Amino acid sequence: MSVHLADVPLWAAILAAFFLVLGAGLALLGTIGLVRLPTFYQRIHAPTLGTSWGAAGMVLASMIIFTAASGRLVLHEILIGVFVTVTTPVTLMMLGRSALYRDRSERNPEVPQFGASDADDDTAQGAS
């Protein structure tokens, strides 16, 4: 299926352009944070900008343009939004946990040692 952008009414075009700029801008801002922030645990917050409203903006813009240009409801882009919303927390949680595990095993003073899920870290804390 293909549509012509000229068929989109002006108000829809302006709305979609706003969401496009917002989404891409937030994604860019997130990666700027990824480069500028000093520690890993701070950097883990940066990509969520791109995956929450960054992705939502692009998905909304795409939905508006395809719906307005084809004259019928085009909603399949929402699958990308749902998919990104559900998968990003999973990857970030796993990355956070593995980073914490590595930092704890190296006795990195930046991360809290208490509340460790295995007894190994508790004995290590007692020894140090």
Place this chain on the structure above:
Amino acid sequence: MSETVILAAVWFAQIALAMAMCLCTWRMIAGPRAQDRILSLDALYVCAMLQLLAFGIRTGRTIYFEAALIIGMLGFVATVSLAKFLMRGEVIE
């Protein structure tokens, strides 16, 4: 008129996303640790997916949507398995 508005916005979005992808690549090369590289690889995948959505809007074709969906799924599986490897694949001490 509306075509011009959309094309200008898509042009901005594509340049911004391309810059975002470059920044992710920089962080991936610079590191300093493996978890930073995996985090930036994940961000790179998301930016590539959004870039494909922007391509889809500019060309008015829905084929790019399917490519974006596949990139998103591959990125998810890749990041999860790499994070899992980071946790269990390394001999500690």
Place this chain on the structure above:
Amino acid sequence: MRWLLPYPLLALALALMWLLLSGVSPGQVVLAVGVATGASHALAALGEASPAIRRWLAIPTLAGVVFHDIVVSNLEVAGILLGIRRTRGAGFVTVPLTTRSPSALAILSIIVTSTPGTAWIDYDAARNEVLVHVFDLVDEAHWRQLIAERYERLLMEIFE
């Protein structure tokens, strides 16, 4: 009813996804229903219990709260990254939880992580505590109260 559809919500989501990807027509509706039923029966072989939802009315409230918080924290984190707002230091917070329902915990982790500014790092099942990393840490009590009062209470209403 249970033997016909072991996971009604999953089956509905799968059918909707099928229809969104392939377009709505009578033939596709039949296929979608078939695929959704088959897939939920395949999952039932794994023996996972279907989450029971007690109060449907709390779901829109929770969705509204989460939507609002994601918009607000997007603005806050964007402001900090642009240098408009100053961050008052990032840090870890240990949050004690009351719920033990796996579904409530799963949704709470998704909410906490997908909100920019907070990331769910580690969950300790023995102490029922979660380690959260906060980007803009003002005081720890504020974040403990936010997670417990704003999200966990609603999630407990829904699932327990």
